[in-house]
Amino acid sequence: MRVRIFQVGAIVLLLSAWELLPSKGVINPNFLPPLSETLKTLVALIVAKQLQGHILISLKRIIYGLGIALLVGYPLGLLMGWFRDFEKVVDAPLQAGRQISALALFPVFILVFGIGEFSKAVIIFWASFWPVLLNTIVGVKSIDPILIRSARSMGARGLNLFANVIVPASAPSAFTGIRLGASYAFMVLVAAEMVGANRGLGFLVLNSQETFKIPEMYAAIITLCLFGLIINHLLLALEHRATKWRQVRVGN
């Protein structure tokens, strides 16, 4: 309860500082408009139906990039974690690949795939693929071998073993990778939209700054922040549902 009071107190303090410091002239309001003005701009953008388009296109890019990263990274991670020889074969190129920053590759993707939506999906894919893949591999590799032996002794083989033992046992680690992947996807999304886009939240942030619509810039940043929080929350809720058994352990 006390913790809760302090939590709320900290947020109230921060928001009042944002409101009061610019309006009292401590901070130049041209650089940081007061909270109330920023929120007014945010509402105006929504009313004028300007923000929705940016949100939707950004969401679409995330869904494509992160979605493909999941569809490729997760099954590949399961296979690489389970079939050690397979992992050994593909390990070296993968280790090299994950060292290459997604942002460094963006010019390459633009060169090859053009400046359209596809290269944006590819760069988001690249950024979120690695945490998904690597955490899934770790999850599978760290399964207690006695569980596998026990499942095999009860006739679990092949796909049955995968579905009933390997997938649930590696789920906590895989979910960590998925959430990490989502947050990387956001970082890269904003950068990609700043470089080569005329829509999207990242574009809105940079474009507002360049045209000196500073309240709009902050409105876009707030939207990005809420957007990220909501996605992370949804993923956490999904994770809690999928790994319900782990909460009892924490409860003990």
Added chain:
Amino acid sequence: MASVEVRNLSKTYLTQTGEECLALQDLNLSIEKGEFFALLGPSGCGKSTLLHIIGGLNSARGSVLINGQTVKGPGLNRGIVFQEYALFPWQTVVENVAFGLKMKGVPRKERLQIARDYLALVGLSGFEKRYPDQLSGGMKQRTAIARALAFDPEVLLMDEPFAALDAQTREILQAELLKIWEKTGKTIIFVTHSIEEAVFLAQRVAVITARPGRIKQVIDIPLPYRRYAEEDIRSSAAFSGVRHELWQLLSAEVVQAGVLAGSGAEPAQAAVSSAVRENLGSLPSILLQRGTDA
């Protein structure tokens, strides 16, 4: 026909340095249907390996037959109970018990009903919805026993199932296991390093030698069938007589195991695992001394 037959079984494996190590040598066993059979031996003698080979989880030279059929891998005619419980933490107790039935393709409703019946058999009614992490060690092992029984195997293979439990829980579970054995009529092969446990549970006990593991001798236990019902049977003359006989057979093997384990720098006394010391706390120190010198 014997329920379980082990014929000329040998097992070698490669150590990390690439040397060949003989774990089991020319083992022969014949275990009758419905028998309670214990494998007793010092730590590292390969008795767990033998159990895993019978379970089909390990391969070896020679053959294992269940009801005359050669074992080629794991199968639902054998249920294994591991010392580490090996329950699936993501499944509830009742789902854990139903796992083998699921692999067998039994429909969900039916297999959960069977699982509940077996949970009742091991005294865990009311705990169906718990997760393994919410159970005590004894309850986990009860769950594991129910799980191994639920798909109705011919043979129950138990790998030091009570070794990690406290003394009181262990004694309670030993008595309950005998009752379960009586009710289900399963053939049970029980691996243990505890002489007391082997004598209390089994009808016959095979003493396994120090590495390489061989059958040193098979001893009949002259105790009544429903021995858990006898008052304090562990104090009876028959019990201590056969206990002593096994002790003599085993003590030489323990010293031998100590010599094998001790690399020179460590005294044999420390090399003899604590598990074995539990049995042989009173082993004359001169014996252990000789182990060091050899």
